[in-house]
Amino acid sequence: MDPTKRPLKIPPTFSTYAESHGIFDLYKRLLSQLLVEKPEDPLAFLIDLLKRDNDDVPQITILGPPASGKQSIAKMVASKLRCTLLTKDNIIEEADTELRNQAKDLIKAGRQIPVELWGELMKSRLKVFDCIKKGWVLDSFPETREQAIVLASLGIYPKHCILLNAPDTVLIERASGKRVDPKTGDIFHTTFDWPTSSDVADRLKEVPGYSESEITERLVIYHRHIDGILEAYKANLHTFNADQPKADVCSQVMTFLHSKPRTAAPHTPRIVLLGSTGSGKGVQASLLANKYGIINVSMGQLIKQCIAAESRSGQACKSYTERNMLVPDAIVLSILKERLTDLDCAAHGWVLHGYPKTREQAEQLSGAGLLPNRVFFLEIPNDSVMERLSLRATDPITGDRYHLLYNPPRTQEVKDRLKISPKDEEEAVRKRLADYHAYSEELADFYSDSQRINADQDPHTVFESIESMVVKPLPKNPNY
Helix, strand or coil, X not given: CCCCCCCCECCCHHHHHXXXXXXXXXXXXXXXXXXXXXXXXXXXXXXXXXXXXXXXXXXXXXXXXXXXXXHHHHHHHHHHHCCEEECXXXXXXXXXXXHHHHHHHHHHCCCCCCHHXXXXXXXXXXXXXXXXXXXXXXXXXXXXXXXXXXXHHCCCCCCEEEEEECCHHHHHHHHHXXXXXXXXXXXXXXXXXXXXXXXXXXXXXXXXXXXXXXXXXXXXXXXXXXXXXXXXXXXXXXXXXXXXXXXXXXXXXXXXXHCCCCCCCCCXXXXXXXXXXXXXXXXXXXXXXXXXXXXXXXXXXXXXXXXXXXXXXXXXXXHHHCCCCCCCHXXXXXXXXXXXXXXXXXXXXXXXXXXXXXXXXXXXXXXXXXXXXXXXXXXXXXXXXXXXXXXXXXXXXXXXXXXXXCECCCCXXXXXXXXXXXXXXXXXXXXXXXXXXXXXXXXXXXXXXXEEEECCCCHHHXXXXXXXXXXXXXXXXXXX
């Protein structure tokens, strides 16, 4: 950019590059790690983080009452994501020698491990290469709000918190039939999940701590602490019904893990509305612009403004419009690029309608760096378009616009003097419809991620459909 040049133009590739490469989120991750770790050499630390192949690895904790299936779901998730499964036992076993000995001494003495020691154990375990490279799934931890707060103070905060929930009566029934394979540690159930192998079935043992009285006592303790834990993780918490087959629970959990989370990154809407004449593109663009403060860019109006301003581009357009000829694509793209790189469009975003009309124009738009992040096709039957447009009329005296079916004039006198615009004559409308449908399939192929909207309904209903897709995050191509 040349700061001495006015008006200032923002290259369209700036925002698209930042969004497509997650620059804001990258800065956020780097700064958060810097503040948590507080290294002596910050630059070397940041360079080391940037050298990692992928730092967007799974960081998941799975919580729930006893007998809700946390261990089974945690194993399945860790297996599907190929990441490290962390339990309280292996966190202690694989920690540094000094910390491991402290924890084991406390367990032997029948004392609880302090929350500060749990924090050090977790911090030590998460520094191991497998957690850094592949990510982790934490099974049934933290168990209290204090533990969650200590972990957060050390920078250990899961990206996804999964809560498996079920009625206490169901959990007590599950617990009474729970069996464990002492050889592999796999969990089975006498009613719901009996092993197919007779050898495995013969060596199953009852699980200590799962009698009715013991499970009831553990449920009381769980309910005492869970609200505080959930309050600590409410920003990224999702609850699942655990009273269903494990495969269904796992499928729902994986869908949640692959969903794109909300981001605090600045989002610049770049919306293209496509559709036939009379589909309501201008109305929807106006509604979007008014509600969200984005810039309404009509290609037809833009050309008229250039001609009225007698700019160089306008003079080039004038010779074509006077002869009712199409303005060449190169001139149209030049005008459009000039407008969409203005500071207001770059800062607030834009909604474009009336362009592109062909696949070639869509390719040229993308080639200029003007990549839309939302494309909507407003679909409406030809009959409805004819009804909308061919019955429109204008009062030449007052300038009021009427529709002979939906908004007729109140007096016969006004009705008699109404005039129909030449562009709303049936033949003219049919020609514009034919021109649109000749290229609509090509445009749909080019914008394969576009959304289709039923435009043959009330404008505000159409707007609600568009709005719901504008504010919704784009689908995620997960790294895990």
